[in-house]
Amino acid sequence: MRTVYSEDHRLQDGKFELLEGQFMKAHEMPRRAEIVIDRVRSTKLGEVLGPQDFGLDPILKVHDRGLVEFLRVAWDEWAATGRTFDALPHVWPVPGLGRRLSDSIDGKLGYYAIDAGTPITPGTWRAVLSSANVALTAQKLVATGEKSAFALCRPPGHHAGSDFYGGYCFLNNAGIAAQAFRDQGAKRVAILDVDYHHGNGTQQMFFARDDVLTISLHADPKQEFPYFLGYADEIGAGAGEGYHMNLPLPWGTDWQRYTEALDHALKRIAQYGAEALVISLGLDTFEHDPISRFKLAEADYHRLGERIAWADLPTLFVMEGGYAVEALGVNTVNVLMGFEQR
Amino acid sequence: MRTVYSEDHRLQDGKFELLEGQFMKAHEMPRRAEIVIDRVRSTKLGEVLGPQDFGLDPILKVHDRGLVEFLRVAWDEWAATGRTFDALPHVWPVPGLGRRLSDSIDGKLGYYAIDAGTPITPGTWRAVLSSANVALTAQKLVATGEKSAFALCRPPGHHAGSDFYGGYCFLNNAGIAAQAFRDQGAKRVAILDVDYHHGNGTQQMFFARDDVLTISLHADPKQEFPYFLGYADEIGAGAGEGYHMNLPLPWGTDWQRYTEALDHALKRIAQYGAEALVISLGLDTFEHDPISRFKLAEADYHRLGERIAWADLPTLFVMEGGYAVEALGVNTVNVLMGFEQR
Numbered sequence A, B: 001m002r003t004v005y006s007e008d009h010r011l012q013d014g015k016f017e018l019l020e021g022q023f024m025k026a027h028e029m030p031r032r033a034e035i036v037i038d039r040v041r042s043t044k045l046g047e048v049l050g051p052q053d054f055g056l057d058p059i060l061k062v063h064d065r066g067l068v069e070f071l072r073v074a075w076d077e078w079a080a081t082g083r084t085f086d087a088l089p090h091v092w093p094v095p096g097l098g099r100r101l102s103d104s105i106d107g108k109l110g111y112y113a114i115d116a117g118t119p120i121t122p123g124t125w126r127a128v129l130s131s132a133n134v135a136l137t138a139q140k141l142v143a144t145g146e147k148s149a150f151a152l153c154r155p156p157g158h159h160a161g162s163d164f165y166g167g168y169c170f171l172n173n174a175g176i177a178a179q180a181f182r183d184q185g186a187k188r189v190a191i192l193d194v195d196y197h198h199g200n201g202t203q204q205m206f207f208a209r210d211d212v213l214t215i216s217l218h219a220d221p222k223q224e225f226p227y228f229l230g231y232a233d234e235i236g237a238g239a240g241e242g243y244h245m246n247l248p249l250p251w252g253t254d255w256q257r258y259t260e261a262l263d264h265a266l267k268r269i270a271q272y273g274a275e276a277l278v279i280s281l282g283l284d285t286f287e288h289d290p291i292s293r294f295k296l297a298e299a300d301y302h303r304l305g306e307r308i309a310w311a312d313l314p315t316l317f318v319m320e321g322g323y324a325v326e327a328l329g330v331n332t333v334n335v336l337m338g339f340e341q342r
């Protein structure tokens, strides 16, 4: 399996996030991607390619132009106020209380963000754009005949929706890639999100559509971020009704319990008749993840890859979360090697 | 003029707030009320009374039971997770993205809060309840015949709406008092908000009502917190159409410019035929306020009180913001002495 990777991800290097009442060192850090690419290389998983530049067009097919333009200029507007530290929002629009777009950068941050954990830095836009190009480059490999490819995206994407960002995500790499499959002729595309957290951005982006089936396995939002969305009764709307599936699982979920939900998801994908499969590959289901509470072990990731291979579809793996950094390389590549049955 | 005050405000003593990208010492601190009560006493403004206990009924007339119950138990739920530091939200529901009430205290915080600057501490609920009782006790003085009274409320209230809290506010003391005037027979009540910040909670609470006229003079939300609401074209809805007025003013506003807007507001109040007037008294319009950018000077607050007196209405002053702490006593009492023309 070939991997697409760019060192531009290092340009996203936020210092702090507000998480559960504390202002702490950002969990989403450059070392995450470095340890994964090191493992890709040391295991000789396959060739490593740099990304091509696809421009903004494929991004704007799924993202609001206002969000994209905001992300492009946010750091400059922030820095113009004299601030040299990372940009975080501190106030947000309450449902029912109005949501006007202020001229102020602080107002814009709160307008577009869903959390105070996703810092915008001087290099954020270049890293974000590169991450989307990594996904699109890997998508192209699969669309042009490769059985599978690995988009080593950073920053991740599945919490970013059509017009909001957050959860360490700015643009939805998996969603952008799924749309590219559609635009290149695939009639039906499935996105399977195996990150520990609910893929709220992906859900929102495709909720009213039946041409992209979205399924998320995740920690129950009753207990976990992102809290407000990700419940089992959210099944799509309008033409998309029946084309979204949430499989929330409780804290403490181990491989046995996880695999029941996974098999259910894979059956639905088979029944749907997807022509391409995008995996939002988060590894924060790991038993030692510092911000998560599932109990998957190192060897389980090999099994996860095997199961995904049973779907027998052209498959694009897109990197999402995973914060047990030192284990992230092994766990990620275990999925990919499991997929290749080696 | 008599002042109602309780030392219970000291129970609200948050350590940090997230503001404009930095995690910093909370601006809304016990010293604010202490310096005001000291000035009330040293100027012999009038008798100082403690609050009576009015229970939850007058609060529940304007606030959602869910918010009130949340505020009552939030610290206990937070502490039950093992955390000993203040509770702040870090993720919030995006308009259009669902707003389910999670079982998780972190989800509940984001559900009810509008910012990450309003810490919930072990003593918050007692301080909040006491602050509401301070407002209601002072309201009772005015409703039963006194020309005016000063509710030295802390925490403040005007950013709290029927079902949300934030901006250092938890329950809307001025709104609760206005409702009490209505329930005790006043046909029409006016709330005039002279805090530097838009009274978004007050606006939301009475937006569809014509029996409480609400007017806010404040820094333009294009430039300032709370950003998403407070524009001039928000004039009320339904039966309340025409009974809300926003007078946004630019950074740098001085007394001359301020007084034009103030006179406009007072004319509207006279035309409305209010039977009681509630002043949301913020002093963060002061030229040396650390988080604000208006240019009112110490002597202007005396003039502000004089102008308010011209309305010749039973008047309840309710303490809101003001963060130039050492000047806060003089500025606040200047308004009250200006009102009494002494």
Ligand SMILES: [Zn+2]
Binding pocket: A195, A196, A197, A282, A284, A321, A322
């Ligand atoms: Zn995750």
Ligand SMILES: [Zn+2]
Binding pocket: B195, B196, B197, B282, B284, B321, B322
């Ligand atoms: Zn204020």
